Amino acid sequence: MSDTLLSVKGVETYYGNIRALSGVDVEVKKGEIVSLIGANGAGKSTLMMTICGSPQARAGTVTFDGEDITRLPMHMIARRRIAQSPEGRRIFPRMTVYENLQMGASLDNLKYFNEDVEKIYTLFPRLKERQTQRGGTLSGGEQQMLSIGRALMARPKLLLLDEPSLGLAPLIVKGIFDAIKVLNREQGLTVFLVEQNAFAALKLSDRAYVMVNGQVTMSGSGRELLANPEVRAAYLEGGRH
DSSP states (O other), X not given: OOOEEEXXXXXXXXXXXXXXEEEEEEEEETTOEEEEEOOTTSSHHHHHXXXXXXXXXXXXXXXXXXXXXXXXXXXXXXXXXXXEEOTTOOOOTTSBHHHHHHHHSOGGXXXXXXXXXXXXXXXXXXXXXXXXXXXXXXXXXXXXXXXXXXXXXXXXXXXXXXXXXXXXXHHHHHHXXXXXXXXXXXXXXXXXXXXXXXXXXXXXXXXXXXXXXXXXXEEXXXXXXXXXXXXXXXXXTTSOO
């Protein structure tokens, strides 16, 4: 049996007549943290959304856990236990922290609800302190924790994280990346991460891909790409060393 959890092959995605992804190949194995780095507008978030089914790929295939999900609607893909913490967080601002977590829970796993909430509170103690507070009143870092927590409530096999460090202070970013590491190492959660903070992402990742203008131009282990002169010049110079 293959240990590949997610396989993207030859994927092309369009917005109207504009091609956003051109023949993208990406693979994520079970238990890995894989990151996708690249400049703003490279197509990273489009790939995330294509995996989730909106927009759908016009060519190529997306396979998850051995099943072709390329043509499935979004809600059917989510039921396969792919959960996303989207760019910009997109929590429910009028709902409390606890209610936001309720919204993320899978209907198939409600018997685990209390246990799962406690796991989120252990991972992010700040959320426990804020559980009765409305999402819209939280700081940016707390909202990001809540977005990840809500995604985890679905008990995903694959967690998609889109720009989790965007707009956050370095100390908060470190806390969020530490939490991702814990989820992966202690719970064996497979993580596919889109991130502009290339240094933090590559340091965390088993493997990584570089995307330029809708195409994957380079891949390797996190360590290899951190040491690669081209990657350093394009994404790491002046970054966090």
